Amino acid sequence: MTAVISEAPPAAAKRSSITATGLVLISIWGLIFVGIVWALVNSVDPERLASYGGRIAQGFVVTVELVIASMLIGALISIPVAAGRLSTNRLVAGIAFGFSYFFRGTPLVAQTFLIYYGAGQFSSELKAVGMWWLFRDALNCAVIAFALNTAAYQAEILSGAIRNVPRGQREGAAALGLHKWLTLRKIILPQALVSAIRPYGNEVILMTKASSIASIITVLDLMGQTRYVFSKTYDLSFYFWAALFYLATVEVVSHLVNLVEARLTRHVRPPSTARG
Template sequence: MDWNWQVIFTYLPDLLSGVALTVKLVVISGILGFIFGLGLALLRLSSNKLIQVLPFLYIFFFRGTPLLVQIFLIYYGLSQFEFIKDSFLWEPVLKQPFWCAIIAFTLNTSAYTAEIIRGAIQSIPPGELEAADAIGMSRLQKLTRITLPRAFGIMIPAYSNEVIFMLKGSSLAMTIALMDITGIAKTISARTYTIFELYFAAGVIYLVLSWVVLLSFRLIEKRMNRHASYVPPEVVSNTIP
């Protein structure tokens, strides 16, 4: 088998043109999913069992079903209901592949993000929260000044993996005719019969994007957790013989 590597350089600009759509899908759904996931996590941590039920069922469904099925349910499934097609959201949102992909990715990643945040909050040392209670912080103050900042620092490694999973999962957007990186690779390879070369190039682009995500989160983690490696000068002086 002879591989035509020249085709990669010929169509590389076309593949790179899909990067913008891929990044847009990941960033928009990531931001919305994080906000929604935070709310779900706080509901899951409620002491009221009834309040926990709905977010639990939501998370169970979206973590337990394939992302591709969720995309199809939203893009193809919603059109089966006349009241949805007659609604004001049909033309500008639910009929558009881009926004259907955003909705599917948001719902999916919010379920995973909720569990990541919940786990991070539960892993905060109890003494830190008790100290906040001891100095008279209100529940809102403790949440915004202690609980969430500490949880965000703890969850960064796990959340960076979720963003990478979302980046790779965005390739499923091609199934509803969106021309992201994978969609462009599929179109060009079908026309040129260079399947291996085009998908190899697409894989390298995803690899580079994943590396950028990992590096970015590594820098964020280092900044948010800089207090963990800080040693007061008086401690250092006491350890010097």
């Protein structure tokens, strides 16, 4: 430190002042964090935990179900949309782009309201065509809205990944005389999916966080149960517990993604020195 000062006094003075501000800021954040943890630990009330802990756990299960169902259905929908995005047919590409742009350009809350209350408005028409059972339940509506939303994002991920496979791979396959579908299945998709793992993982994380929106349309997911408990107890600490649940889920998902990616990309990693 002394060496730096003797070299350029004004710069060093400036830097130390910056570090001081930084330290103050960091310690403020640290204090807030410690305060929250302290309040949480302090507020553990066994009686309340016993009467409401079950509700929170139930809500957590609903959230997990919601995310898995939406992701899977969304993945199914995303395949034709991605194909449309890659299509050379102007009309097909246009429709796919419109779908994707609408669901990516508007807030998920608004989409959820549109589907939930919008379907309610057309209940008699929906009953006539026998679709009402699907839209009657708030959880189904949430799954539909989330699935459509994530389908738009997943289609972008998928089509982007396919586009990023180098042209030469396609040409090589054509030179070997493989026909189109075989090329797609054996050559393009395996490479595309490997590069899409990380974005897919991010999408799962985003969906997990966004799933809290379902609570606004009466679904008792983790967020819905937490709000219910808060409205009974006026105890803010339940929100922090819910936050911990969400954070833990996100951590687990991102670690899983790292593991899967490490496993699938082991052939492209630089060879370690240990290998003879």
